[in-house]
Amino acid sequence: MSDAGPSRLNGHSASHRNGQTQDRRSSGKRKLFSGVDEIFEKQSIEEKARLGREYREMQAEADDMKANQANITANDLAKHLTRQQALFDQVRDTGTAALDARLMLTTADTAFGLARKMKLDNNDFDVDDFIIKLKSCLGLDRPDMDNISEDEDEDQLDESLERASRRRVRDGPLGDWEKVGWMAAKYSRRVPGVEFMYGPLTIQHKKRQIGPRQRKKSLEPEVRPEEIQTQQKSKEDAKDTASLVKEVINVLRKTVPPGGTINYFRFVINPDDYSQTVENVFYTSFMVKEGHAGVRVLPNGEIILEHVNEDEQESQAEKVRNQAVVELDMDTWEEAKRLFNIKECVIPHRRHTTQVMTANGWYT
Incomplete structure (x- = not known):
C-alpha cells in the first residue's frame, strides 16, 4: 500500500x-x-x-x-x-x-x-496452553502422594517413594509457587538502592534571611486624561471632498472661459507640493465626472482640459464617457514642471493646520 x-x-x-x-x-x-x-x-x-x-x-x-x-x-x-x-x-x-x-x-x-x-x-494468546505449562511448572500434573491407594502393594509404594525422592512434588494443594517465583526473579532481581538519598547526611540548614520590608506607597486618586475631540478642527480642515471640488470648479471658471482650454498639467500641477498635485488630479477627476470639464488629447499628444458650457452639460451627460487611470509619480511631476516651465500653480495652494497633541490629552 x-x-x-x-x-x-x-x-x-x-x-x-x-x-x-x-x-x-x-x-x-x-x-x-x-x-x-x-x-x-x-x-x-x-x-x-x-x-x-x-x-x-x-x-x-x-x-x-x-x-x-x-x-x-x-x-x-x-x-x-x-x-x-x-x-x-x-x-x-x-x-x-x-x-x-x-x-x-x-x-x-x-x-x-x-x-x-x-x-x-x-498476537492471539492461547489461555489453555498457558494453563497447561503453568500446571507443569507448579507440579500439579504430577501424582499426589495422598492419592496413592492403601491397597497398593509394597513394591508400588517403594517405587513411588523413590521417584518422589528424586524429584520434588507439589507443595500443598496450590503447587510449587516458589519455583515459579525463582523463575521470574532472574528477570526482575536487582540490588535494592537507597534512591531518596542524594547528598550527605549532615546538612546545615541555612536560615532564611528576611530583608527590610519597604513600605507601600499610598495610591493617588485616579485622574482621567483630558478628552480632546480630533473632529474640532478649523474651518479649512473641515472642508470635505465636495467643497474642494467646488473650489476647483470655481478656479476653472475664473481661469478658462466657457469653451476654452488649458494644458492639463498647467492646471493641476502645484510646483511646490507634490502631494497637493495628486489631490488636484483627484478633484479634477470629480469635476470631469460631473460634466463641468472634459479631457482631450490633441494630435500632437498634448493633454488639454476643456471648460464645458452649462448649455452643453446636458448633452455631455448623454455622451459615452471613457475612463482612464492617471498615474503621476514623482519623476513625471518633475518632468512636467521642467517641460512646461511651471513656476506658479493655477489652483491655489491649500494650507492645512496641524493640531499639537498634549501630553495629558486623551484623543477620541
Missing part, C-alpha cells in the same frame, strides 16, 4: 520531464508518447465512457472487499491494486482521475483493516 501513491507521483513527474507518458497496456507493454501535443490530447468520449465504466466496476469490487474483510487476503488486495494501476495509466482527464482517487481511498481503508486484522491474529 505504501508504494502505490509514490509510484504514481514518480511516474507522472518522470513523464513530464522527459516529454513522454504512458498509455493503456497492450500485450503487457506500455505505450510511450513521442510529443507534448500527444500527451495533452483530449481523449475521445468512447474512451472516457469505457474508463468510467471500468472504474465503477472496480469501485463496486472495492466496496465489497471492504465489507467482507474476513474473506480476503493480501494477495487479493495486491491483484486489485495492480489492476487499478494499469487502469490509471490510461487516465488523462481530471474527471476520471477523481474516480481513481475515490477508488484509492476505499482500497486504503480496506488495507488498513486487513493490516489491523493480521496484527490481532498474530
Whole structure:
C-alpha cells in the first residue's frame, strides 16, 4: 500500500520531464508518447465512457472487499491494486482521475483493516496452553502422594517413594509457587538502592534571611486624561471632498472661459507640493465626472482640459464617457514642471493646520 501513491507521483513527474507518458497496456507493454501535443490530447468520449465504466466496476469490487474483510487476503488486495494501476495509466482527464482517487481511498481503508486484522491474529494468546505449562511448572500434573491407594502393594509404594525422592512434588494443594517465583526473579532481581538519598547526611540548614520590608506607597486618586475631540478642527480642515471640488470648479471658471482650454498639467500641477498635485488630479477627476470639464488629447499628444458650457452639460451627460487611470509619480511631476516651465500653480495652494497633541490629552 505504501508504494502505490509514490509510484504514481514518480511516474507522472518522470513523464513530464522527459516529454513522454504512458498509455493503456497492450500485450503487457506500455505505450510511450513521442510529443507534448500527444500527451495533452483530449481523449475521445468512447474512451472516457469505457474508463468510467471500468472504474465503477472496480469501485463496486472495492466496496465489497471492504465489507467482507474476513474473506480476503493480501494477495487479493495486491491483484486489485495492480489492476487499478494499469487502469490509471490510461487516465488523462481530471474527471476520471477523481474516480481513481475515490477508488484509492476505499482500497486504503480496506488495507488498513486487513493490516489491523493480521496484527490481532498474530498476537492471539492461547489461555489453555498457558494453563497447561503453568500446571507443569507448579507440579500439579504430577501424582499426589495422598492419592496413592492403601491397597497398593509394597513394591508400588517403594517405587513411588523413590521417584518422589528424586524429584520434588507439589507443595500443598496450590503447587510449587516458589519455583515459579525463582523463575521470574532472574528477570526482575536487582540490588535494592537507597534512591531518596542524594547528598550527605549532615546538612546545615541555612536560615532564611528576611530583608527590610519597604513600605507601600499610598495610591493617588485616579485622574482621567483630558478628552480632546480630533473632529474640532478649523474651518479649512473641515472642508470635505465636495467643497474642494467646488473650489476647483470655481478656479476653472475664473481661469478658462466657457469653451476654452488649458494644458492639463498647467492646471493641476502645484510646483511646490507634490502631494497637493495628486489631490488636484483627484478633484479634477470629480469635476470631469460631473460634466463641468472634459479631457482631450490633441494630435500632437498634448493633454488639454476643456471648460464645458452649462448649455452643453446636458448633452455631455448623454455622451459615452471613457475612463482612464492617471498615474503621476514623482519623476513625471518633475518632468512636467521642467517641460512646461511651471513656476506658479493655477489652483491655489491649500494650507492645512496641524493640531499639537498634549501630553495629558486623551484623543477620541
